[in-house]
Amino acid sequence: MAEAEMETLVPALSITGASCQGCTKKIRAALEPLTGSTDRVEVDLENQTVALPADTDLADAAQRVTDAGYPAEPLWQPALSVSGATCQGCARKIRNALEPLTGAPERTHVDLEKQTILLMPGIDRNDAAERVTEAGYPARPLNDEEPVEPEQPEQPEQETNRTHKTPEHDETPEADLPAPASNDDQVQLSVTGATCASCVATIEKALMSVKGVTGAHMNLADNTATATGDADPDALVQAVESAGYGASVIEDPDAADEQKQAQDRKQYRDMMIKMAVSLGLGIGLMAYGMGFGSMMISDANQLTWINLGILTFAVMVVTGGHFYVGAAKAFRHHNANMDTLIALGTGTAWLYSMVVSLFPDVFPDMARHVYFEASAMIIGLINLGQALELRAKGKTSEAVRRLLDLRAKTARVIRDGEEQDIPVEQVRKGDQIRVRPGEKLPVDGIIVDGSTRIDESMLTGEPMPVNKASGDEVSAGTLNTHGSIVYEATRVGSETALAQIIRLVKKAQGSKPAIGRLADRISAVFVPSVMLIAVVTALAWFNFGPDPRVVHMMVAATTVLIIACPCALGLATPMSVIVGVGKAAEYGALIRQGDALQTAGKLDLVILDKTGTITEGHPAVTHVHAAEGDQAELLALAAGLEQHSEHPLAEAILERAKSDGAAKRSVTGFEALNGKGVQGELDGEPLRLGNRRWLEGVGIDLSDLDSAARTITDEAGTPLFLSRGNRALGVIGVADAIKQDSEAAIRRLHDAGIRVMMVTGDVQATAEAIARKAGIDDIRAEVLPEDKAAIVEEMRRKGHTVAMVGDGINDAPALAAADVGFAIGTGTDVAIESAAITLMRGSLHGVADAIQISRATVRNIHQNLFGAFIYNTLGIPIAAGVLYPVWGVLMSPILAGAAMSLSSVTVVTNANRLRLFKPRHESETQEGN
Incomplete structure (x- = not known):
């Protein structure tokens, strides 16, 4: 002790x-x-x-x-400047080098974007710099003691976007949320060679086997894998390579995206060339066999078919070599995937045909049919399908590319009194930047000179330009439409709202909703099951089929192998998620994970916070009623108390006192009491301003103010009672106007079959008045913040799927307790990490939009999965020959190859239909895609 x-x-x-x-x-x-x-x-x-x-x-x-x-x-402080740290592996080494000083690796924060190391107060910076330098990353102490901006509460005079609460809310004004920390516990890999759902399962299993990995996810749609935990990136790459695939760590996502787009364009061209060659040969062989010769081997054409078989083999190697290499790698690692099925199917057809060509006398006359054209055409059709699939995949990421295109390449900074254009990467915090009409803003900041109208539609979805003047915040990627302005950079690089939106959208696009895990479980056994079915099919035809049994056996088994399509299963979910998340971002709804995208479509109850969510969040004094004395004296006393407060209601009272010329009284011993109000002392007497429950609880008789308070609540205002000693001095009414579009947005929720509840700290009468105006179904009034989460849990226990909509960090417990949490923000607020879904514009229409997009996306995923399952459920038995006993029909391997290619293209094309989806408003039908 x-x-x-x-x-x-x-x-x-x-x-x-x-x-x-x-x-x-x-x-x-x-x-x-x-x-x-x-x-x-x-x-x-x-x-x-x-x-x-x-x-x-x-x-x-x-x-x-x-x-x-x-x-x-x-609580971190920028302590060291470092160079050479470029990836999460570097960050991990730095944290480990500083562990003897910090006590734990987690107590060091490495900002790779700004090449800065953040430490806790009290750490010897000189010692820390030496240790980091010895670890291979030159470092020097920073003399600037400025605290880390995202980690500090915002100062009152800078609070331009504060959350406005009443005293009954038991909440403080919202400070700027911390910028999302860099994903030190995540490593993203670019993966090559993955072609189907079986590959996904293999890669995820390989990553999970690495020490320190707590979670792994492979996204077949963009060929990236993400490992969560504390694992060495090199070990992750080695694990993927050991499983038979190529991998590299993504250190610069932007560069990786550009490189991937270039690779995809090249791969598309290569596949189209390979398709033309293999299909050309296949069609030529078929034409020769049908028009000039015969597909049956005879003494007259045996040598010709042997030569054509050798030519076919060469074309198969050149145009389909990637399938055989992939199958060989999978075999070496005791795996099987789509490449395995293609290699076995085409290889079996070619090998059978070659053996027949070389040794025709071994086979009965009717079994001397060759299928060289089938091998070539199957490879050609699959290459065509993959090329079309690749082209369609590229369209799914248009939302992110549009966001990337918003970024300015250069900035016009003012240094030493002169304007100069520099790359946006070189802009520093504190730089003053001039932006002329028609130019994009390069970084986030605050206007210091000039006024203009800013088009923020690309970030928030708001169609109309917003007036901006000195002191207003502006965001990177928005468009200056009117005047010339000078603004000071406050967030640069990865800290800007645009950069965080891009990062969040990419992360969500790579996530996997619960519905996608069904496909994972099936894909784990899919390819081995197909191979087993092919063997059973071959044995059945060999033992019970008509002559020529060997031919029927080979054709049926090959067709089963070719028609099976695990890639359709692997693409069904991620393609729709990528498009759905991107579509939501277009409407200002930033979805953090796939599960939220899926769950939002199931919501049947939406719980709304009042202030800043339903209302504007800008309270103003509407009534001043003095029980004794005059209104000016009442305002002077109230202002004397509130001058020490940072609460939004304090601002409203101070503004009214100033406009009425009421001089603030000198109050001592100020204290804010959460959920009650504020108090202090004046001439030795207690002075209190707050809600009825608190003042009556300390023995103040408010009966003389009942009529005035009722008038305030009937008009949807909040009564604040003022007392001195044991006397009630009066009541001040403060009202917060309902947002213009709240009523329409709530009607949209009703049209979607969703009930709406409001929880508020306001008194019952005020809450009822607001509910009547906005069309809200149910209310819970006089609720303390800690009780909001309990209400959410109560509704969930009753069987509801619940969304909580709040305005950020003050509602965090309730947001976390809900099935889906919606954080209301603005384009410049970085409230991105506080809920499952963040709405970039302060409108409840964003909730309705997100729900409609969720339902459309989940419906699209169901369509894709249903199509993939039905295709394989029907296609494989037909390929095995179930129609032959009744109609004498046996599917051709060529038709199987075309069907297999078409199945993947169909899934990707159906997912791309989501790009055309538009959330429907009141006058339109709610559902529809």
């Missing part, structure tokens, strides 16, 4: 919402299982930080405090 008392605790977490000793007690209790004792936790309410022992796992600590209702983030 003595050691614990002497232990030095260092500031470790930044928190929001903690304002009293009760909050301190909750935070200490939440961290006790981690630290071993509440004595090893210090909460600084003034600076909103938590100090912890040096060896504490900060990620775990932050999560525990957040779960307790106080959103928390690790």
Whole structure:
């Protein structure tokens, strides 16, 4: 115990919402299982930080405090400038090198974009720089003590997009959320050689076998694999290569995308050439056999067919060599995939034909048929199908490419009084940038000179340009449509809202919803099952088929191998997810994961926060009623209290006091009481401003103010009661206007069969008035923030699939508790990581849009999976010959090859239909794709 008392605790977490000793007690209790004792936790309410022992796992600590209702983030400071760190492997080495100083690798943050190392306060920077340099990455200490901007609460004077809450909400104004941390625990690989769902299963299994990997996902649609955990990237590459595929670490996603597009264009051209050669030979062989000779071997044409067989073999190697190489690799690693089926099918047809050509006397007369043309044409048709599939795949990522195209290539910065154009990568925080009409904004920032209209439609979906003037925030990728402005860069590189949107969309496009895991389970046994069916088919024809049995056996078995299409199964889900996530992004809905995309379509209850979600979030004073004295004195006292507060309601009261010329009174001992209001002292008497429940609870008689309060609530306002000592002085009404489109958006939710509930800290009468205006089905009033999550859980227990819609970090517990959490934001707020889906424009239409897109996407996935299953369920038996006993029909291997190619192209084409989908509004039919 003595050691614990002497232990030095260092500031470790930044928190929001903690304002009293009760909050301190909750935070200490939440961290006790981690630290071993509440004595090893210090909460600084003034600076909103938590100090912890040096060896504490900060990620775990932050999560525990957040779960307790106080959103928390690790508190880092930029400490070192580093060079040569280019990938997550470099970051891992740096963290390990600093572990003796920091206590744990997780207590070091490496910003690869800015080549900066962030450390906890108190770390010896000179020692840290030496250790990083010795690890192979030259580093030097930074003298600038400026805290990490994303990790710090926003200062009041800079809060241009704050969340507006009433005292009853028990919430503090929202600070800018921290920018998403770089995915230090994720490594993304570019994979080559994967062709089907069986390849996906093999690669994921190989990655999961690497030490430190906790999750792995292969996306066949864009040929990338993502491994989650603490694994060496080189080990991941080696694991994929050991499974028979090529792999490389993606260090620069943009460069990787450009390289992949170039490779895809080249691959498309190569496949079309190979298709032309193999189909040309196949058609030529068929024409020769049918027109000038015979497909049956005789003494007259035996030598000709032997030579044609050798030519066919050469063409098969040149145009289909990748299939045989892939099959050989799979065989060496005890796997089987689509290449295996193609190689076995075409190889069997060619080998049989060659043996017949060389030794015709061994076979009965009717069994001397050759199938060289089938081998060539099958390869040609499959190459054609893969080329068309590749072309269609390229269209699915148009949403991301459009986002990438928004980025400006250069910026016109003002340095030393002169304007100069520089690459956007060289723009630094604090640079002043001039943007003329018609130009894109290169980075995020704040206007310091000029006014204009900014087209933000590409980021938020809002069609009309927005007026911007000095002090307003602007975002990279938006378009300056009117005046010339100068603005100061605040976020550059990967920190900009546009960069984070691109990163989020890509991540979501690579995720796998639950419905996709059904295809995974089937694909794991698909190819071996097809091979077994082919063997059974061959034996059945050999033992029970008509003459020539050998020919029928070979044709049926080959057709079974060729017609089976595991690639259609592998593409069914990821293709639709890529298009669906991209389509949602076009409408300003940023989906973080595939499961959210799927679940959003099942919602039957949407719970809405009130302030900033249904309403504008800009409260204003509408009523001032004084029980004694005049209105000016009432406002002066209220303003005296609120001048110490950062709450949005404080701003409303201060603005009204200023406009009415009411001078603020000098109040001491200010204290904000969450869920109640604010209090202080004036001339030795307690001065309180807050809700009815609190003031009546401390013995204040408010009966004389009932009529005025009722008038306020009837008009959807919030009454704030002011008392001095034991006397009620009056009531101030504050109202927040309902957004113009909230009512229409809620009608769209009703049209979709979804009930809407509002939870608010406001009094019942105010909540009912707002619900009537907006058309809300159910309300829960006078709710404290910590109770919102309980309401969500209650609704889920009743069998509802629940969405929670809030305005960011203050609603985090409820957002996390819901089946799908929607965070309302604006184009410049970085509220991207706080919910499953983030709406870039502050409109509830985004919720309806996301739900409609979800339903369309899931319906599209069902169509793809149904088509793939039905194709294989019907195609394989027909290929095996089930129609022969009744109609005497046996499918040709050539037709099987065409059908197999068509199945994949059909899946990809159907997924691309989603690109044409548009969410329907009230006057239109809700469903439809």
